[in-house]
Amino acid sequence: MDDLHSRKTLPRLDESLLTHLPPFSKLDKRQIRTILDQATSRRYDAGIAIFEEGHDADRFYMLLDGYVRVVRITPTGEQVTALHIPAGQLLGIARAIGRDTYPATAMTATESIALSWPTRLWDSFVQGYDGFATVTYKTLGHRVGEMNTRIVELATQQVEQRVANALLRLINQTGRKVEGGIEIDFPITRQDLSELTATTLHTVSRLLSGWEKQGIVESKRKRIKVCDPHALVIISQV
Amino acid sequence: MDDLHSRKTLPRLDESLLTHLPPFSKLDKRQIRTILDQATSRRYDAGIAIFEEGHDADRFYMLLDGYVRVVRITPTGEQVTALHIPAGQLLGIARAIGRDTYPATAMTATESIALSWPTRLWDSFVQGYDGFATVTYKTLGHRVGEMNTRIVELATQQVEQRVANALLRLINQTGRKVEGGIEIDFPITRQDLSELTATTLHTVSRLLSGWEKQGIVESKRKRIKVCDPHALVIISQV
DNA sequence: TCGTGAGTTTGCGCCAGAGCAAATTCACGA
DNA sequence: TCGTGAATTTGCTCTGGCGCAAACTCACGA
Incomplete structure (x- = not known):
């Protein structure tokens, strides 16, 4: 070890x-x-x-x-x-x-x-x-794009939209298809999600609870499964 | 022409x-x-x-x-x-x-x-x-750093702090020493400043009015002069 | 098996700052 | 010189979401 x-x-x-x-x-x-x-x-x-x-x-x-x-x-x-x-x-x-x-x-x-x-x-x-240079600078370009997007999100969107966007991005990047939806395939706490969206863990918890009641997500400790990605897309665009 | x-x-x-x-x-x-x-x-x-x-x-x-x-x-x-x-x-x-x-x-x-x-x-x-590549990539690095900073600001600071920071950055980059302070040497509206700090022109206007009463800044239309940069530093750090 | 602590949920009160509206001031071109 | 529109100021209201507090629940190790 x-x-x-x-x-x-x-x-x-x-x-x-x-x-x-x-x-x-x-x-x-x-x-x-x-x-x-x-x-x-x-x-x-x-x-x-x-x-x-x-x-x-x-x-x-x-x-x-x-x-x-x-x-x-x-x-x-x-x-x-x-x-x-x-x-x-x-x-x-x-x-x-x-x-x-x-x-x-x-x-x-x-x-x-x-x-x-x-x-x-x-x-x-x-x-x-x-090809090494080309690919790494593309990676860099991608990250600059992401940072730009994040700035715009923070500047213009409501907390609910930001959290929805964050979830969508996470399942795109690391989603694992499971029965009944797509799960984020690493442990993620409400706290993590709040640091990602510049809010508090309390607000994230409230949002997830609400979405769970509507059947949009299911969540256990450190685990989040998105059942209805489309609903999140709607929310994220208001 | x-x-x-x-x-x-x-x-x-x-x-x-x-x-x-x-x-x-x-x-x-x-x-x-x-x-x-x-x-x-x-x-x-x-x-x-x-x-x-x-x-x-x-x-x-x-x-x-x-x-x-x-x-x-x-x-x-x-x-x-x-x-x-x-x-x-x-x-x-x-x-x-x-x-x-x-x-x-x-x-x-x-x-x-x-x-x-x-x-x-x-x-x-x-x-x-x-040297061309080196310098341009340094420029890029500088901008990535700035974007990073902006993300952190948006995520954690109050509006008042963000506006103070924005002013400080502007006078650092383009300040022109004039009698009684440092002026931003291009025309900038409250609206511009609000887009820079992700707030509304109304809030910016209120903040500037307040600071003007305290003698920290002086402003005309599209012109802002910072008389007491140090006070802004204090505000920006809360 | 039973603590124990980390992670989560929920209620409540409050306030920074957005939204709306209106008045005021200034700069510039006719 | 005056008129006009853009920029600014200011008052008032309303609310999203934060801060605080407390209860709850699960996973894991002893």
């Missing part, structure tokens, strides 16, 4: 880990091999910070499994979730936008597994591997 | 236009010359869209003079200002983040002048000119 502070290079990472992931999918076997040999693999428990805001951006990551929230912590200690990152995406790529510290903290939402590389290799990845 | 739709290449753009601007400052005279010869120069009246959200990102821009707001327009027609861009910065660099349409609309806040180039030249700029 890994303990929290161990970080070990596994004897031999399987090449199939990367071959189907967009930033690497164009590369040949030898290149993948080199990349894997330089990588460090680590498992993270749920609720652990992979890296923290303000720290030296000394590594960049590829999330292989799990789910990560990118959060900022205000001077008064409140957490605000800026975005969610699913498995298969790059993470901590501060270097791509010319920063040498991480602009936010990355917390695991579930147990997760990530590869990482020292940031000094970044330039060689960008220059040496065909 | 240019009319709104003319876009003319001036006979000879002066090289000093670019030599002191970061993305170009490392280049030699010949390179600058080439870049200028490929550029189109245009003047924009205040309140004009330089490019619009969703349109083909067919050109990228360098703002030489003036001031631009990057805004998004919601389905219901409200405008939300995502960020402000001062003279000397690149604009419309969707291509840098792998997008082929503009993710937002750029509106002039004052009369402005910008150079622009066809997007198909982007890659050659990035690859051909030393």
Whole structure:
């Protein structure tokens, strides 16, 4: 078992880990091999910070499994979730936008597994591997788009619409079809959802209760199943 | 006089236009010359869209003079200002983040002048000119940071704090020292400020009135002078 | 099996700030 | 110089959703 502070290079990472992931999918076997040999693999428990805001951006990551929230912590200690990152995406790529510290903290939402590389290799990845730059800048573009959307939502929408939107986004990103609906396939508390929508856990709880009575969602502890996504779409647009 | 739709290449753009601007400052005279010869120069009246959200990102821009707001327009027609861009910065660099349409609309806040180039030249700029990529990605990083900050502000601060912050940011970016304080050196309405802080013009007006009574600001139509920045800092932190 | 604490639900009161309405002031062009 | 419309100010009302408090419920470990 890994303990929290161990970080070990596994004897031999399987090449199939990367071959189907967009930033690497164009590369040949030898290149993948080199990349894997330089990588460090680590498992993270749920609720652990992979890296923290303000720290030296000394590594960049590829999330292989799990789910990560990118959060900022205000001077008064409140957490605000800026975005969610699913498995298969790059993470901590501060270097791509010319920063040498991480602009936010990355917390695991579930147990997760990530590869990482020292940031000094970044330039060689960008220059040496065909398609790598293109794909990472597309990722970046996608995230900028998401942040933009979040700003507009916060600026113009009511709490009810924001929560509905957040749920829709979550089931799109990580929904798992189960009987009777689509479930968010990692544990998520009312608190988490409130940090994602800039409201309080009380208000989220009230909204979910209301929706449950209308048959739109079903929820247990840390589990939310959306039964009627269309109804949420209606709500989210008012 | 240019009319709104003319876009003319001036006979000879002066090289000093670019030599002191970061993305170009490392280049030699010949390179600058080439870049200028490929550029189109245009003047924009205040309140004009330089490019619009969703349109083909067919050109990228360098703002030489003036001031631009990057805004998004919601389905219901409200405008939300995502960020402000001062003279000397690149604009419309969707291509840098792998997008082929503009993710937002750029509106002039004052009369402005910008150079622009066809997007198909982007890659050659990035690859051909030393330091260009680094600087533009730094710009991008800066903007991502600003957006992050804005998300946190919207999520956690009261209206009064947001307006105070917005004013502070504006005088930092474009403040002009005048007797008795620092003035924002372009015309800005209460409405503009409300779109920047996600509130209503009425609330902004009330806040400014209050601050004026306390001697913190002075304001005429479309003009705001901050007399006591420190007081605003206090307010912004509550 | 039974605590125990984390997560959730619900009620109640309150207030920041939006919405609406109207008066007022200023800048600019004729 | 005056008229006109845009920008601003201000008063009043109303409400979404926050803060506080308390009860409840489940999952897990001893």
